[in-house]
Amino acid sequence: MIDLHHVATPNGHKVSIALEEMGLPYRVIPYNLMKGEHFTPEFRRINPNNKLPAIVDHDPADGKGPFAVFETGAILIYLAEKSGKLLPTDxxxxxxxxxxxxxxxxxxxxxxxxxxxxxxxxxxxxxxxxxxxxxxxxxxxxxxxxxxxxxxxxxxxxxxxxxxxxxxxxxxxxxxxxxxxxxxxxxxxxxxxxxxxxxxxxxxxxxxxxxxxGQKRAQLTPEQWSNLFGERMLAASKGNPS
Ligand SMILES: N[C@@H](CCC(=O)N[C@@H](CS)C(=O)NCC(=O)O)C(=O)O
Known part of the structure; x- marks a missing residue:
């Protein structure tokens, strides 16, 4: 089973579409970025870059326990190699x-x-x-x-x-x-x-x-702005989102 730490954005959809194409079993763990739900120590251990999506494979090829992958390019290559699908062999x-x-x-x-x-x-x-x-x-x-x-x-x-x-x-x-x-x-x-x-x-x-x-111009509250682009985002990269 693969955990997909997910947001419904273009980056999130790359991975959800790939998992569907490859027929790999997965469960979705949704996050609300506006609320800063990705600023937890648990998620930082999965993705030190604090961004979504990320995956945790509970059945990796080396059999040595759960393996986390972040960055969608790396995730797509990982899933293609795991499934043997959608990365040409030629x-x-x-x-x-x-x-x-x-x-x-x-x-x-x-x-x-x-x-x-x-x-x-x-x-x-x-x-x-x-x-x-x-x-x-x-x-x-x-x-x-x-x-x-x-x-x-x-x-x-x-x-x-x-x-x-x-x-x-x-x-x-x-x-x-x-x-x-x-x-x-x-x-x-x-x-x-x-x-x-x-x-x-x-x-x-x-x-x-x-x-x-969806609405074209986003209207963010100060808290949402801080989570996405401001002080709380910056503090999270120092491990202190409060
Ligand atoms: N290069 C990264 C980009 C990931 C990324 O920017 N994700 C956005 C959502 S699409 C995010 O987590 N934003 C929240 C934040 O920056 O705090 C990837 O491809 O995985």
Missing amino acids: FRRRGLALQWLIWQMAGLGPMHGQAHHFIRYAPEGQVYGIERYSKEARRLLDVLEYRLNEAEYLAEEYSIADIACWPWVRATRMIDIDIADYPAVQKWWLKINERPAILAGTGSKDHATPASY
Whole structure:
């Protein structure tokens, strides 16, 4: 059994979709980030970086007791190796899957994440931050568009690289990007959206418009701000969230 320490965000959905695709038994342990529920000593022993998601495998390959994995790229590789699924064995396809997975972890995720921050959470009027990260978000979608014009899937076959990118492409509606501007990406996204693991892993089959995805500009209380971006977040990394 695998414990999935989970939040229903693009990073959380990478892992829930992968677990569904791979047919690995898991139980969900949900967290409310706004309440700072991840700032416990128990969770810090699972993920010293204090972020979600993370997993604990109670039946790891070495048989030496529970094993925790954090960082979604590492989790996806771990699960693919455990299940023998969705990381190609062919030399070139495996190399492609790892490249695109790391591209997502180092580029698409963090840059789109910053665009979300400046558009949805930062105090209004942050023109430079919005422009900088919106441009980079679009540039990365151009890269994805280029790749998906030459290949059906990022590693030629469906893999953990596609799973890593898919939830972040879904979230572009929240940063004022219309995925229809990227036809190859849109085609790829819609095809993956039909997979049963998407519905099972995200809880909703979602072709929705931005309005139905949730409120665009988040209104945080001072306590929620502190947990997500402020003093309590900082104190947690020193092991003292109070
Ligand atoms: N690079 C990390 C990113 C994880 C991450 O930023 N998770 C967010 C939720 S999607 C989080 O835990 N935010 C709460 C916080 O920063 O305190 C990964 O891929 O696992």
